[in-house]
Amino acid sequence: xxxxxxxxxxxxxxxxxxxxxxxxxxxxxxxxxxxxxxxxxxxxxxxxxxxxxxxxxxxxxxxxxxxxxxxxxxxxxxxxxxxxxxxxxxxxxxxxxxxxxxxxxxxxxxxxxxxxxxxxxxxxxxxxxxxxxxxxxxxxxxxxxxxxxxxxxxxxxxxxxxxxxxxxxxxxxxxxx
Numbered sequence: 539x540x541x542x543x544x545x546x547x548x549x550x551x552x553x554x555x556x557x558x559x560x561x562x563x564x565x566x567x568x569x570x571x572x573x574x575x576x577x578x579x580x581x582x583x584x585x586x587x588x589x590x591x592x593x594x595x596x597x598x599x600x601x602x603x604x605x606x607x608x609x610x611x612x613x614x615x616x617x618x619x620x621x622x623x624x625x626x627x628x629x630x631x632x633x634x635x636x637x638x639x640x641x642x643x644x645x646x647x648x649x650x651x652x653x654x655x656x657x658x659x660x661x662x663x664x665x666x667x668x669x670x671x672x673x674x675x676x677x678x679x680x681x682x683x684x685x686x687x688x689x690x691x692x693x694x695x696x697x698x699x700x701x702x703x704x705x706x707x708x709x710x711x712x713x714x715x
Contacts, residue, residue, distance in 0.1 A: 583623030593635025
């Protein structure tokens, strides 16, 4: 009889844990505590993604950085883009951070700032690295599965007539493919 009471308590505890654990894991991953990435832990592709995120959105806060990471992941999953981190980030004329232009000094300044963030492992760099490491688990619905973005003051030919899915600070997000 006494053993039955102990077993009942154990099963009640297991039931409670089962209802709590999925939320605990989701919170753990959502806030980036599951992977405390450092430069040594990253693959080359993850380093490239982290640099892309920093170069494209470090002034847009965590939400903007998350949005850019979602666009990268959306492209990796799409049949219209390369299916690797490097392939997506290095696609010609897609990410300003990797686009080299003659006589544009802000490109070099931006790259140097990203190098400093990565080398110093600033909070922004740590967040970009966590996004890169956890790229597969990002919630792409955050930007409504957007595969493009640009700054709010950009009016490219490719944005004409296209529906803006989401605006995060100075970036507007689109689904074009």
